[in-house]
Amino acid sequence: MLLKNNSQRLFGLIIAIMLLICLMCASIVYGYTDTTWKMVLEAFRNYNGSNEHIVIQTVRLPRSLIAAAVGSSLAIAGVLMQTLTKNPLASPGTFGVNAGAGFAVVLAVTFFSVGNLQAFTWISFLGAAIAAIGVYAIGSVGREGLTPMKLTLAGAAMTAMFASFTQGFLVINEAAFEQVLFWLAGSVEGRKMTVLTAVLPYLMIGWLGAMIIASKLNVLSMGEDVAKGLGLSTGFIKIGAAVLIIFLAGGSVAIAGPVGFIGIVIPHVARSIIGIDHRWVIPFSGILGGILLLAADILARYIIMPQEVPVGVMTAIIGTPFFIYIVRKGFNAR
């Protein structure tokens, strides 16, 4: 790891938070409509209803907040998922969240001709929750309850099943394909503030909950038997973590569609910088996730202006080289 003691870690955390705030501001200022930092200040101090001010208040601000919130939530959900399954390849998607949400949206588009983004929010949240509960239920069949292995396998199987159904509907129904292709790529563009405020309570419960159980997760990651021996009620913690993942990842997919990569990669990056203590990894991952999604979203506006690249694509494009560098450098001697 890069940061060796707690004061260094605190310092790292503060720098990351500052970077996050800078990027949030940058996200409000830069984009297709030409705006300046001064204009942004004016838009909040004395709003005059000009075109730029409207853009700043109703388009850029929600977008910036959403990118930060979704990025953080996905990264934290990723940490929880990797701890719960004890598998470095796990991501919120492994829990069936994205596949379930995608399937629900495609169903809604195909059978009920639902077409607007606002309606997608609750449909996808519901789909994500149902899929995740299904995975949890199948994973905990049997005497010893939920084991990491069974959870992983059940998740992978359910994800594959939902994904294949989605794929099937899209192949049959090309009109729906056109409509949901952009949603399926994941994006934080064009979402209204109401979408965020509707889902924000769930995300906040997720963030706080994850911080509260962080120390318990440290114990859980030592293995089931050890954790039990140390007096941890593992069943309770696992259910708690699962609920938090549903809130965090389900909420994110509801707002932004399935954004991959962050949930699987950021936890590794965070661990390699700050160590494996969940009390540090969880907040640090959250902030890094927000940073990556914000940065990706800002760049996504510039590459093929005036069109936009889906942010899910951008996260992979800018995140991968950095991730490969980290893996090769091998901060974490695993």
Place this chain on the structure above:
Amino acid sequence: MSEYRSFRILKGKVSFLIDKRATVVLTVLILLAAAIFVWSTGLGDMKLSPLTVLKVLFGGGTDMEKLVIHDFRLPRIIVALMVGMSLAVAGGILQGMIRNPLASPDVLGITGGAAVAVVSFLAFFSDQNNALTVSIKWMPLAAFAGAGIVALLVYFLAWKNGVSPIRLVLIGIGISALMQGLTTLMMILGPIYRASQANIWITGTVYGSNWANVATLVPWTVIFLLIAFVMARNINVLELGDETATGVGGRVQRHRFLLLLISTALIGSSVAFAGGIGFVGLMAPHMARRLVGSTFGALLPVSAFIGGILVMLADIIGRTLFSPFEIPAGVFTAGIGAPYFIYLLFKTRNG
């Protein structure tokens, strides 16, 4: 505990422990695969009884029956079988080599590389009227090249005094995410007609297979499957972890490279001819593990046949259930495979 019998040739260079239970399971699966093969050949717009099919296969039947079976059905069914076997075995090898139950052809970015190659192929060789400027026959080559290049890229990026499984897989995730991003990007930027065509390819289909494909695919697949079966005992060793594997005399790096090469060859050929059929590579080995345990000598052949059966069944459903529409086989591999796998999870509760 079932009984084992050992089998050695070439002074022990090639040796197997033959597990009796696994032999039974394998025999059942082979018979099942053969039955499905014949049954599938009889299904379609023109229904033929299994007996007629057998008659045609051995040279009898009317001209019409011969035409339908030889020219339309056999090639795609053979391709389905081969592709299923390849993907399942490749998945099994990767899971053993990386020691992670989530490893699959997609995780290492190999299928992703093929997808990028195909989407770029469709994008760059189209003119204004969406017509391809070069023959579609070159698409398999593009896919194979994409798969191969990405596999090598992942391997070399993961190389640092040797390749450790965790580094291999983490780099694989990164590259595969990148490939997925590029694919989506090209699909969104290009015309929707191409995106839809690419989507069918990504889902995976054996539609339109012909004898030329079979002639290329079969020898390739059979050779690499046999090599994989012979190498199986080395995967057993690799699965013990690097230290133990070195301790018992395994040449870890060399075997890891060879195994990756074999899986890439198998995956590359199957994505070339059938696109990104998912699920089989991930789940067929797990199904096999529930049936015969995790010794790779038994696991690989059993997962091969499970994979073959899955893809053949998926293809049957895809071309008959919604006839006259063709649904890509890749849609149904998970659709029929996942419920069965979940059933297996329930059945072996304390496995």
